[in-house]
Amino acid sequence: MVGLTQPEEGDWSAVRGLQYARLRDLTVMRVVMHAIAAIITIGIYLTKVPTALLTAWMAGLLIALWVGAKVDRSLAGCEKHGLTAYEFYRHAASVFLISVLWAIPLLLFAPHGSQADHLALWTLIAMLMAGSAAAMASAPIITIIFGVLTGCTAAFTFAVSGDWIIALVVLNFVAISIYGAVNAGKTYLAARLAEEGVAQKSEVVSLLLREYEDNEADWLWELDTSRRIRAASRHFAFATGRAASELEGELFTKLLAGDSWESGEFAPSLHQLSEKFKLKEHFSNLVVKADLPKGRRWWKLSGAPMIDDDGRFTGYRGVGSDVTVQRESDEKIAYMARYDTLTGLPNRLQLTECLGEALHYSEQWRSRCAFLMVDLDRFKSINDSLGHQIGDQLLAQVSDRLRDLMAGNDSCGRLGGDEFAVVMRDMRDRAQVEAFANRLILSLSEPYTVNQHKLFVGASVGSAIGPGDGATVETLMRNADLALYRAKATGGAAHRTYVPSLHADAEERRQLEVSLRHALERKEFRLNFQPVVHAMRENVVSFEALLRWHSADHGVVSPAKFIPLAEETRLIVPIGNWVLYEACREAVNWPSQMRVAVNVSGEQLLVPDFSRNVADALIATGLPPERLEIEVTESIFLRDPAMARQSLQEILALGCSIALDDFGTGYSSLGYIRNLSFSTIKIDRSFVQGAAQNNPESLAIIRAVVAMAQSLGMNTTAEGVENADEAAMVRELGCSKIQGYHFGRPMEAEDAARLLSRLKHSTVI
Structure with missing residues (x-):
């Protein structure tokens, strides 16, 4: 029981494995208990025992506990492979080391303290002993070693100090603890042996019933030495869809092969079954395809060769079940998974x-x-x-x-x-x-x-x-x-x-997105304003507000980079609202006939109650609605044309005007131009540049747009005009307004205000 002797009969290595299997799970608790007791001991003798001695003892105990924990963890799985004599004695040695280290305070610390301190120290050790007897009853040798060493040492120290009665109490406590540990160990071991016996019996029963319960075998089959069916049962005949008399003497593999028997193109599962028959091997749960008169089926077969008393092979006998439904379900699940x-x-x-x-x-x-x-x-x-x-x-x-x-x-x-x-x-x-x-x-x-x-x-x-x-x-x-x-x-x-550069682009885009999310709160956005002039008089009639980003992390970022990113991340909605407000705030200080145009993204326009944002900006800044022009592109009509049309109609109802930007570069449709009252159609700079190079397609497009706009009472603005020749050309083609570097580059709000001030004094406006 204790483990100090090894009887000749029985597998006592397995018994020891059952005893020590639980110790690994108690390692942490054991270490914590000893550590707490050690800390209390240090507290008792902190001012009474030299610090060096206390430190050395504590270090030694921690090392011993670490060694003991390592030994405990090495016993993982010993209930399966048993416990060797070496492992047993190594574990006993680790317990002995810890016991010695707890005996040291009784010998070296107690003389420096009072009788109360001595009793407190023994109480801590007694608690450890009782805990060991209760928690680690599976291995009573632990309590025996710890109790004998510390208990005898404590009795000796109490006897030396003249406390004979306490010494006798200590010895009595040790004896009771050891007796209790041994009895608890017997009970634990008996219970474990009973559990193992039940498990082994259950395994045997499972092996016997596996073919009938787990595999749901529902009919028997039997073959002779030539692999021909004999003694076909009624259930087996029903599974084949034929009469039992028709099955007698037929080759089992031929029955399964069906029409493929003549061609010789057998299913892989049938080849596998034939190989088992050829080698006279036992097989279990082999799924084979059966081409029967009632259609294709899947059978799960288990079989074993039959041997007579003389050791001769007499055929095969086995069980089978129809698993077609399960097979088809598995195939369907596999198909859906792939x-x-x-x-x-x-x-x-x-x-x-x-x-x-x-x-x-x-x-x-x-x-x-x-x-x-x-x-x-x-x-x-x-x-x-x-x-x-x-x-x-x-x-x-x-x-x-x-x-x-x-x-x-x-x-x-x-x-x-x-x-x-x-x-x-x-x-x-x-x-x-x-x-x-x-x-x-x-x-x-x-x-x-x-x-x-x-x-x-x-x-x-x-x-x-x-x-x-x-x-x-x-x-x-x-x-x-x-x-x-x-x-x-x-x-x-x-x-x-x-x-490879795409990785750098992706990383740059990621960093831009991070910075863009903080650009508004950091006040990194600015508005520039580009003048739009009357084609004939060449006086400024409006400004287009253009967003610029001066990032603290990336410097000046091109709108071609951050605008698509803002639209994709939907940051364009709060940014666009800021642009709308700032443009109105600047424009309210301009002459009363001067308009401001603000580009609106499709993401903004599809936000419910976008017109409310426009109204709020006008109210907050005091800008009259007729001085605000909302610019949109044709792409807004692709995602949700009904929503886009409703938002634009609400904006028109406020008194604002709407311009169609980049006309002809997207998915142009005359339908929405007819249904919505656009004030201006802006001709993309690509057509202007093409017309400047006498491209007939570009010239034809500009003429067609101008003619259509005039018939519908709309203005036309030619974008991207960079010199006087281009200005003269678009003027001759009939454009109402002109925008481009020839008349002014995008400028800061202060420069736009100074330009308007100069024009006012020169009476050009």
Whole structure:
């Protein structure tokens, strides 16, 4: 029981393992108990015992506890592999070391203190002894070693000091503790042995019932030495869909093979079963495909060879069950885990695996593969305006076109939303990827017909080539995504390949976003104002407010960089409200006939009650509504045309005017021009520059816009006029107003005020 002797009979190593298995879980508690007792001991003798002695004892005890904890943890799993004699004595030695260190204060500290201190020290040790007997009853040797060493030492010190009665009490306490520990150990060990016995019996019973309970075996089968069916049971015949008399003498494998028996093209599971029969091996839970008259089924078979008393093989006997429903359910779950349910294309999981295989193939054969990420352009506007049902049907047609483009070992799939991907397993060069991406964009840009709707979407493609652009799946996908972002940023309907500089661009964009989020509170934004002049008189009629960002972290940041970022992160909404207010605040100090134009993003216009923000800015600054002109681009009518039209009508109701900026560069539609009372149509500078170079298309577009605007009672503003010749040209073409560097660059608010002051005194306005 204690462990000091090793009986010859029985596996006492396993018994010791059961005893000591629990000690590892008590290590922390044991260390904490001793540490608390040690701290109290230090407190008792802090002013009575030399500090050096106290420190040395405390250090020694901590080392002993650390060694003991390490030994306890090394016993993990000993209930399975047993406890060796070496492990037993090593553990006893660690307990002995701790006991010696607790005996030291009784010998060295007690003489320096009072009788009360002596009794307090023994009380602490007695508490440790009692705790050991209670908590670590599974190994009574611990209490015996600790109790004998510390108890005898305590009795000796009390006897030396003349306290004989206390010494006898100490010895009695030690004896009672050891007796209790041994009895508790017997009870614990008996309980553990009983548990192990029950577990072993349960395992045997489980082995016997596994074929019938766990595997739900519901019929028996038996074969002769030639693997022919004999003694076919009624349940077995029912499972095959044939009469029992028809099954007698038929080859079991032929029954399972069905029509494929003649061709010899057997399922892999049937080959595996035949191999088991050939080697006369036992098999369990083997799932085989059975082509039966009632259709394809899946059977789970378990069988064992039959041997007679003379050791001769007499056939096979086993059990089986029909697991077709479970198999089909598992296959369906497996399919759903690897395929997109809407399009039937491989999903992100399978695409990731496919890309991993392509990279492995490239590394093995020193070839290259490519990963292309595809994002649909303008899909969200279709989804929002026509509904998700139309959007889903459109995605299904997109997936069909992608399948038609696949060739050889290429594969495509859906990553999610309107994002798809293509894995090119073996490619020759980048030109091949470029050609494929262009074919893909051209194919996906063809019109779609969904529920009598004729729909148009484009595609943007980003590609990365492995292993050069990334040796791992994650790296290659990330780099292709960076390339796709660049393609989207350039307007879409384009293919961009990954280049290392995209990482720097992405990091710059991330840093810009962080700074942009604090730009308003840091007051880093400024407004510049560019004059707009009358085409004939060349006097200033209005100013366009232009946002500029002087970042403390990045210096002067181009609007071409931070405006798209602000729109993407929706920071454009608070920034746009600030611009609106500041522009009105500056304009209220200008001459009464001078207007100010403020650009409004589509993100702002789609905010509920945007017109309320306009009204608040006018009220707060006192600017008359007729002096504020809101400039919008055609793109606002793509996402939510109804919402955009309502917001613009509310702004018109306030008395403000609306200008259509960059006309002709987006998705122009005469419908919203007819339905909304735009005050001005601004002709993009690209047409002005083209007309200056006698480009017939640009000249025709400007003439058409001017004619349309005049017929609708609207003004036209030519943007980007940089010299007198261009000014004369757009004047001859009939433009009402002119804006460009020829008449003034964007200027600070103070410079705009000084310009107006000079013009006022020269009576040019």
